Amino acid sequence: MQKAWLEKTQERVQFTSSVIASMRGVKVMGLESRIQDTVAELRSSEDIAAAKWRLNILMGVGLSSISVEASKWLTFILFVIFSYIKHRDDGQVMNVKTLFTSLAILNIVLGRIEIVIQSIPSIVNAFGCLVRIEEFLKNEVKPHENLPVPRKVESLELTTEKMSLMHDHSRESDSGSMEMHRMSLSSHTSFGPIIRIERLSAGYSQTYIPILRDLSLSIFSGQMVMITGPVGSGKSTLLQTLLSETTIYKGSVRINCPNGVAYCAQTPWLVNKSIRDNIIGVSLFEPEWYKQVIQCCALLKDLESYAKGDQTLVGSKGIGLSGGQKQRIALARAVYSRKPILILDDIFSGLDAATEEHIFTKLMGPKGLFRRNGNTVVLATHAVHHLPFADNTLVLSTEGSIQSYETSELPRTNSGLAEIFKYANGKESFYPDEGDNSLNDIDFDSDRETLHEHKPHEEPQQLQKWNSGDETSQSGSELDAFKYYFKSIGWQHSLTFGGLAIAQSILWNALTIWLEHWSSDPDPSKTVFYMSVGKISYFNTTDVGIITNRFSQDLVHVDMDLPAALINFVESGLMVVGIIGISLVATPWIAIMLPPLSICFYFVARFYLRTSRQLRILEMEAKAPLYTHFQETLMGISTIRAFSWEREFQDENDKLLLTSQQPSYYLTTAQRWFAMILDMVVAVFAFSIVLLVVYLRHMINPGLIGLALLNTVSLSSSLKILIVFYTNLEISLGAIARMREFNQTVPQEDDGAAHSAPAPEWPSRGNVIYRNYAASHTINSDIVLKSINLDVAAGRKLGICGRSGSGKSSMITALFRLLETQGGSISIDGIDISKVSPRILRGRINILSQEPFFLAGTIRENLSYACVSDQHQLYTEELLRALEIVGLKDKVLALEDGLDSELDLDGFLSHGERQLFSLARAILRTSNIIVLDEFTSSVDLETDLKMQRILREHFWDKTILTVAHRLNTIVDYDTVILLDKGNIVEMGNPQELLQRPGSAFKALYDVHEDTSSGSV
Known part of the structure; x- marks a missing residue:
């Protein structure tokens, strides 16, 4: 029963954790009510399972207590009977000495037996935990395969063409540049390729069809190899295979680099430390090398904008940084490590054109850092305009096959890529000469040598808010926590509990009272805590782990520890009072x-x-x-x-x-x-x-003396138990206090209850108007949008562009009431959105964002989030039709359970396919306003064109607002606006702006064309 309860608890915590981690997606899709209902259902199922377990425990504890107390009564009853039979003539049935000595011994022995009996469930549970730990320890240990020893696999005869990438560059050495430490790369070249893949078929588990099939390739030291291909072709899978992170069905992989490789994942991984700590990792701190890495990764201006510079804490999962900043810090870590091999996964997605150009020039250009230092680079990318500057290009197909081309062969051998390189061929002058940007404006601390020798630094105010809700918070007196707890469970239940506790204490002491009388006269006679939905600013500035703990660890304390601690504390306290009271009455x-x-x-x-x-x-x-x-x-x-x-x-x-x-x-x-x-x-x-x-x-009566001494013997253990249970109760009260603080202090959104709800068909047209609108992320933070005036007519298409940090995403966020309005208004179809409930507003708008929204659950459940409530059920045919439109139907139906399969993002959907999945969900939602927030930034050109086609076919008559880094996707829109520092600096028809001399939009478009002309 406890296993069933723990499984239900794990199910609730898993779902709640995914909700908290994706709270922005929950809010912009207007799913708060639906999520609350789901959490309430999971909590109800958990309570039912818990009730069964508690009933079982109650029966066990009750039977053990009854048996212990009954044993005392039965012992003395039998003793009296046998004594009476034996001594009925002399009348000496039992004397006081025998009576109280026997009872004292019985109390000691039976008390220990009761503890043993009540400990059996915990012992059984402990053995269950040991079994799970044992099963985990018996799992296959992952071998370290980044060694110069090929992986041992079963020999298979395959007729696969072996493609070798044997292009060795002659590199000039710049005496003024800093050389990365090399791992005897020349020796690797003399012995063979530094990376070798032979007859490889791989995927993520035995249950899926192999993503890579029969691949063979060799990469030699110093080469720059780029991997491209459509969404779902296996680019990231190939890189993961090089890192031994996939299941190899057959074949072998060898990386001839004993000390590991540098890796930058498509989803950046950061730890909750300073920016410098994340870049350095476990390496030594070298100030000059560190400065050069900062410059190459375009982090100079970012560090200058922070008061603490590179000592600024990034927060949990980099919560304090933008997506581009997180990506560049992860890239800087890879560069700083000085590893001879770098494996980079789509590092340019989400970067604006100027930043992308800077990083590529400094690192991978003809005079870039990687070229000068002879690094071997394997880059998976959708930025195909960079392919001409690679030594070799690997083109993956959706069937899992691979083709290898030298750069000079690409336009001739692949007509699909020929047009892409029409502009880039032979244009070495495309990359500007490297300048020596001054780094003296940054205050770099150079007085530490290793990661573990950090000097303590003052924590930024922003991070103080992130850590303000940690587990040690007590938030008021224990009396307040008691009041909050008893109010939650109801005063009727509280009074019932108190009465039963007093009765139990009286019954526990009944035998000693009866024995005292006998010796004087020989002739015997529902807790529920709901998840509060706060403002998005709270979730943006609070560590996800802290919020998650409110619904995991704290609820475990409340559900499991608090009831037992409270019962034991009250019982022990009443027993101490009873013991002292009986002793005082007796003596x-x-x-x-x-x-x-x-x-x-x-x-x-x-x-x-x-x-x-x-x-x-x-x-x-x-x-x-x-x-x-x-x-x-x-x-x-x-x-x-x-x-x-x-x-x-x-x-x-x-x-x-x-x-x-x-x-x-x-x-x-x-x-x-x-x-x-x-x-x-x-x-x-x-x-x-x-x-x-x-x-x-x-x-004094001898019987009363015996009663007093007997209770004195019990007093010591009762006092110790009382204090121990009180300390246990304090921990649970701390959880109650934190839950109370969470429910009372999290800033709540205006639910719109004071205003009438709009018509069910609103917005019927989709006219969006910003009037002198100004907003900030929080009430006291800097204004991010300033006096925005904009009128988007119904059915028109608006493109929003600008450099990083200009306020593009804030324009969209404001439409969903996720910003604090500082002036002006936003109206949709003539209705001020501040007069509309946020949940209703968000449920009437369709959004596709750069970060796809998923929750723990099945494919069907994640598709059904197109509906804001469970009242509107989507039929299987509708779901499959949407998946067919985006090209995912066959992949879903190939799973054993189809739509009812658990959605495994890591093994089932690539990053591009997740965007397609989100597009399928958008097709299922009916709305006259569509918002696209850099939706296609992580997909290849072909998939981008496919998405644009689907959008035009299914949303041609809708109002569309698009935030875009790829400006070619909005050149045919009705209107574009260019933002800079929260202001609209230019607005008009994109074709007219491109023809206007001095146009800021034209200048930004030209930069984009220069860096990514192949994708236009």
Whole structure:
């Protein structure tokens, strides 16, 4: 039963985590209500499973308690019966000495037996955990294949043409440039290729059809090889195979580079440290080399814009950076590592034309850093205009095959690519000469040598907000937490619990009361916490892990730990009161000893609680870096293995693990000290009672004396249990306090309840008007849009362009009410959107963004998010029709469960196919306004054209607002606007602007043409 409960909990946490990580997508699609309903259903299923387990535990605990108490009664009943039969003539059935000695022994023995019985479920659960750990440890260990030893596989006879890329460049050495450390590359060349793939077929698991089939190729030292092909052809899969991250069905892969390679993934991986830490990794800090890398990766202006420079923390998953900044920092890490081999996956996607030109020139141009230092570069890219500057080009097909071309052969041998290189052929002068940009404006700290020798730096205010909700927050008094908890479960349940606890305490002490009377006279007679939907600014500035913990770790404390801790604490407290009360009634003289006992206990308990509380907080704080390190390692495992940084990360994990265990050890020591001191205090108290009894032996009933001593023996263990359960309760109360703080302090959006809802068909036309609109990301932040005036007529097409940071995405974000309005208004079909509920507004607009939106679940469920509620069900035929339009139907139906298969993004959909999937979902949503936010930035030219065709066929009569880096996609629009620093600097018909001398749009378009003419 507990396994079923944990499975339901895991299902809820997995879904909730995916929602939190994709909160922006949830909001812009207007799915808040639907997501809340789904979470509530998962929570309800979890509660049902938990209730069954709790009922089982209740029965177990109840039976064990009943059996223990019944054993005492039964023992004395049988003793009385047999004693009466044996001694009925002399009348000596039982004396006081035998009575209370026997009961004391029974209490000690049966108490331990009860603990053993109640521990059985935990022991069984522990063995279940050990079994899962054992199964994990028995998994096949991933071999380190980046060694000069070919992978051992079964020999297969294949008739596959072997293609060798044997183009060795003669490179000039610039004496003034900094040489990257080389791994005896000349020796590699003399022995053979540095990368060799033979008869390879690979994919992501045995259940999928191989993505790569029968590939063979060789890459030699110093070559620059570019890989291109349509979406889903296996470009990223080929790079992952070079890193040994895929399943190899047959064939072999060898990289002759023992110390690993540099890898930059298509989705950047960053850790929650400073920008410098992310670039350096585990390498030594070399100031001059670091400066050159910063310049080559176009990070100079970005660092100048931060008050802390390169010491600015990036946040969890780089939450404090833009997409382009994250990509360039990841690229800088690869360059800084000085690895002789670099594997780069679509590093130019999402970069504007000027930035892309700068990076390509500095790194891969004829005089670029890679050429000067003789690096071997393998680049997968959709930027086919760069292909003429590669030594060799690999063209992948959707069937998994590969063709190899030398650059000079491309236009002649592949007519599809001939037009692309018409402009770029022979234009070495296309790349400007490298300038020596001054780097003196950046304050580079050069006084540290390794990653582990960082000097502490002040945390930026932005990151202080990210960390403001960590697990150590108490947020008010424990009394407030108690009130919040009991209010949540209802006062009726609270009063019932209190009454049952008192009754249980009375029954627990009933036997001792009855025995005292017998010795004097020989003739015997629903908790639910809902997820709050806050403003997007809160989710943008708060660590995802902190929010996730509110619905995972804290709810575990509330569900599992709090009920048991509360019950045990109340029970122990009532028992202590009962013991002291019975002792006072039996022997009032004991009251003389209570004041010194209470004072002593107060100071001991106060000292212990203050110490244990701080140790528990330290324990939780020490675990947070361990969990963070584990999560970051898991997310970047392919990058870590590629760089051969496993040992460094393992050492860091060991260090954090050791640190996290120290507070636990000190806490255990403090608990042992407290138990010893408490035993000594109670022993003094018991000794005092004995002295008092001896002195007053003629004035006190022997039975009452025995009752007092018996309860004194139980007092020590009861007090210790009371304090232990109180400390456990404190942890759970901390979780309650954090949940309460979350629900009360997260800024809530205006739900529009004060305004009437628009008509169901709104917006029927799609007329969008910005009137003197100004906005910022948060109430107190800088204004990002300034006095925007714009009228987009119904059915017209608007293109939005500008350099990075100009406010393009903010224009779109404002339309969904995700910014703080600082002036003016936005209206749709004559209705001010500030008067419309955000959920209704977002549900009436269709959006396709650069980062596709997915949640944990099946393919059918993710497609069905086209609807904002479950009331409108999409038929299977509709879903398949949408998938057929974008070309994914056959791939989905090839799965065993088809639409009901779990959506595995890593193994099933490439990055480009995820965009196609989002386009299929957009087709299923009915709306007269379509928003495209750099939607095609990560796809190849052919897929881009396909998407544009689908958009024109299915949304030709809709109002379309497009943010574009590829300006060729908006040259046929009705209107384009050019933004700069939040202002519209130019607006008009794109064809007219291109003919206008001095046009800013024309200048930006010309830069784009110069750098990516092949894609036009």
